[in-house]
Amino acid sequence: MKHKDRDKRTEIRLAGEGGQGMILAGIILAEAAAIYDGKNAVQTQSYGPEARGGTSKSEVVISEEAIDYPKVISADILVATSQEACDKYTGLMARGGLLIVDKDQVGRVLVHQAVRAPISRLAAEVVGQPITANVVALGVLVGLSGVVSREAIEKAVLARAPRGTEEINRAALAVGFAEAARIAGG
Amino acid sequence: MTARLMQGNEAVGWGALAAGCRFYAGYPITPSTEIAEMLSRELPKLGGKFIQMEDEIASLAACIGASVGGLKALTATSGPGFSLMQEHIGYAAMVEVPCVIVDVQRLGPSTGQPTSPSQGDVMQARWGAHGDHPIIALSPTSVRQAFDLTVQAFNFSEQYRTPVILLLDEVIAHMREKVELPAPDAVRVVDREITRVPSEWYLPYGDALSDVPPMASFGMGYRYHVTGLFHDPAGYPTQRLDEIGPWIERVFRKIERNLADIVLVEEDGTDAANTIVVAYGATARSAQHAVKLARGQRAKVGLVTLLTIWPFAEEVIERVAHMARRIVVPEMNLGQLALEVERIAGRRKVVRVNRANGEMVTPMMILEAIEGK
Amino acid sequence: MSQDEHSAYNYLRHTKKFPNVWCSGCGIGIVMSALIRAVDRIGLAKDDVAVVSGIGCTGRMPVYLDFNTMHTTHGRALAFATGLKFARPGLTVIVIMGDGDALAIGGNHFIHAARRNIGLTAIVVDNSIYGMTGGQHSPTTPLGSRATTAPYGNIEPPFPVCELAAAAGATFVARSTVYHAVELDRYIEQAIRKNGFSLVEAVSYCHTTFGRLNKLGPAVDMMRRLKENSVTKSAAEKLSPEQRAGVIVRGVFCDEDRPEYTALYDEVIQRAQEGAGAAVRTTGGLG
Structure with a gap:
């Protein structure tokens, strides 16, 4: 039987190590959906007591309707930026879900359909700022899934960007979109 | 906004x-x-x-x-x-x-x-x-x-x-x-009632019609005493039984007389249900999802969401328990408010759904309890 | 002298039943009258004075005083008083505590109130023992003294109350005894006038418990000991360390001027209203 209203809610899980910005990425994605696309969105997180290190996970549920259960039941999309996160959450995905891994951080993936994107390398080498990896990941995620509109994610990223970093964040998002286009095209 | x-x-x-x-x-x-x-x-x-x-x-x-x-x-x-x-x-x-x-x-x-x-x-x-x-x-x-x-x-x-x-x-x-x-x-805002009597008449714990004596702030010109000892209407310590007893009665009465105002409950489909889920806090969100899925299976299930935990919604639980065959109480603990539900529900079957490991009670856990698995 | 000519008369609650709870011969009443005389001398209106206490014999003092009075929980009087003073900076807030109250269960609040330099006047009536519970040893019980929980003699060194307050940041610190009532009046007056955290240690005694357990005689004998066993600060400087041991040193130990907490917070309000606080962003905040 169905355990969730599949056609009504989209569940996204972003997981990695503490400090990689996955929680913030989840907040931005939820803001894109809720504020700029006018849908409903709920973001939750779980993390250890420490600010850096440890596994950290951010969950976003997006729906046209009111959202009851705020957590992911079975992720339609998983973004994993560490091996531990990938190992832990791949098995908890919905059938046919989209798995995106940072291929520089994740060597072993247990399923065939995974999208392997060089997220942290793109952030470091193309954008020129390793700290923008979470925004690159959002670009790949939105570019491949269309879970929120491109306009919405761009507005949400820029609204959260500290003053003076708007351009670098815009560039990081564009790099993510380009990578998504390359993956979809190839 | x-x-x-x-x-x-x-x-x-x-x-x-x-x-x-x-x-x-x-x-x-x-x-x-x-x-x-x-x-x-x-x-x-x-x-x-x-x-x-x-x-x-x-x-x-x-x-x-x-x-x-x-x-x-x-x-x-x-x-x-x-x-x-x-x-x-x-x-x-x-x-x-x-x-x-x-x-x-x-x-x-x-x-x-x-x-x-x-x-x-x-x-x-x-x-x-x-x-x-x-x-x-x-x-x-x-x-x-x-x-x-x-x-x-x-x-x-x-x-x-x-x-x-x-x-x-x-x-x-x-x-x-x-x-x-x-x-x-x-936003509807309620402010405490401030006394209007002259300071020499003021009794900080004097009997008021509403059981809630009007207050005076320090510095307003009403010099009175505040103490954690049992006190008389003037605020002075007392050991007199005829002052301690009425105090206890009054502070309970001021809540009990106003249960209709204080006990906030949301009910969804409880009038025609044979199974009732009683939930609160984040767990109520899991319960909403479970109830929706159960109704998709044509189960007659109602949901009581307690917004006021204390005083406990005895009247509501008594009413819904009277109609239902089973009551499901999911909580992120090993069964605390379920004790209250059991106290009120009498002989109705109360099914506890508990999780106390730092994760939410899932909709599936509640759904299984609704279905009697 | 008729009743209403007595300076204390107008400051006592006549609807509250007297006599008080204290044993006859107790020193706490002397501290209460010193407090009244200090308030009277400054000329504060009764409506503008609050007296806050904790639990213990000393904690019972506020109920007799015709001010805004609050008898709180054991050890926490300074924390309640901090909230009251912060909410109503115009009030003169006097906090009256015993030694166990202020320094054992309330020790943390004591040092932090001093550190903040919030405008409270703290008075510690130090009788070296827990009186109300029947004579247990306290943080100011002298080494070797007997108490009902130190039947073989106390092995814990006592806190030097004034030194502790000064080190923690109090801006006025003084010590006197209940024998030296005139001096006590003056110190309490100075403490109230100080715009900052001030402390007066009023050394008293408990003939009912401490005196009996340590065979120090009745109240009069204990009062006499305060006279004979105390010296002024300047006289103490002439004593050798051996001579000074066990002697009560009276005087003002600290008198400084530093910005007071509620005044500093007024500047915080001003900065916030001018929009200067926006630089600190918290997660999920409006920024």
Whole structure:
């Protein structure tokens, strides 16, 4: 039987190590959906007591309707930026879900359909700022899934960007979109 | 206000400000700290006062002192800090000074799991302080409700001269949801009744028609005594049985006479159900999902969401228990409010669904209980 | 002298039943009258004075005083008073505590109130013992003294109350005894006038418990010991360390001017209202 209203809610899980910005990425994605696309969105997180290190996970549920259960039941999309996160959450995905891994951080993936994107390398080498990896990941995620509109994610990223970093964040998002286009095209 | 993505803790802060809170004293503790951070920034903008105290005991003490000085006061904490506050919750009940205590429940006992949710403080909220005293405790199920029930907590506190506990859980506290907050002038705000009699006639604990004697703030010209000892209508310590007994009766009466106002419950499809789910806090969100799925299977299931935890919604539970065959009580603890449901439900079957490992009760767990698996 | 000519008369609650709870011969009443004389001398209106206490024999003092009075919980009087003073900076807030109250269960609040330099006047009536509970040793019980919980003699060194307050940040600190009532009046007056955290240690005695357990005689003998066993600060400087041991040193130990907490917070309000606080962003905040 169905355990969730599949056609009504989209569940996204972003997981990695503490400090990689996955929680913030989840907040931005939820803001894109809720504020700029006018849908409903709920973001939750779980993390250890420490600010850096440890596994950290951010969950976003997006729906046209009111959202009851705020957590992911079975992720339609998983973004994993560490091996531990990938190992832990791949098995908890919905059938046919989209798995995106940072291929520089994740060597072993247990399923065939995974999208392997060089997220942290793109952030470091193309954008020129390793700290923008979470925004690159959002670009790949939105570019491949269309879970929120491109306009919405761009507005949400820029609204959260500290003053003076708007351009670098815009560039990081564009790099993510380009990578998504390359993956979809190839 | 336009739509924003907001955390439950932040909504508590905005709710407090909208309710007229102008004093906060607290001590940092996960997962409640965002409330303190937010109010340290926003209170002084309104001329309000924020102070970080040396511990949670001092925090609630400072709130009570400020409330006696005439300001609406808030403190926020979590499990270990809530344990430390118990003596002063009893003091506030005894001296009938309004104040609001937010407890963001995290997994315990002891340090437990500071970043994981729980509903393990439900009984402590009722019985944590020694001695008999009434208490009001509310628990929101969404970010918007965190705002609304914070306002409500202040209103009850001011109206009934009693400490009010707002029980959040880590899920509601840290969850970000799309909310649109009401404009400040659209929020109904209740202020404590201030005495109008001349100071020489003033009895701080004198019998009032409503059982809630009007207050006077220190510095207003009414010099009176506040004490945690049993006191007479003038506020002076007493050992007289004919003064202690009526005091106890009055402070309970002031709540019991107003249950219709205080007990906030949401009912969904309870009139034609043979199974009832009784839930509160974040767990109510799991219950909503489970009920929706169960109704998809044509199950006749109703949902009671308790927004007021204490005083317990005896009348509602009695009514729905009368009609239902089974009552499902999911909680992020090993069965606390289920004890109350069982007390009221009599011989009806009460099925507990419990999880106390730092994860939410899932819709599936509740669905299985509804289906009797 | 008729009743209403007595300076204390107008400051007592006549609807509250007297006599008080204290044993006859107790020193706490002397501190209460010193407090009244100090308030009277400054000319404060009764409506503008609050007296806050904790639990213990000393904690019972406020109920007799015709001010805004608050009898709180054990050890926490300073925390309640901090909230009251912060909410109503115009009030003169006097906090009256015993030694166990202020320094054992309330020790943390004591040092932090001093550190904040919030405008409270703290008076510690130091009788070296827990009186109300029947004579247990306290943080100021002298080494070797007997108490009901130190039947073989106390092995814990006592806190030097004034030195502790000064080190923690109090801006006025003084010590006298209940024998030296005129001096006590003056110190309490100075303490109230200080805009900052001030402390007066009023050394008293408990003939009912401490005196009996340590065979120090009745109240009169204990009062005499305060006279004979105390010296002024300047006289103490002339004594050798051996001679000074066990002697009560009276005087003002600290008198400084530093910004007071509620005044500093007024500046915080001003900065917030001018929009200077926006630089600190918290997660999920409006920024």
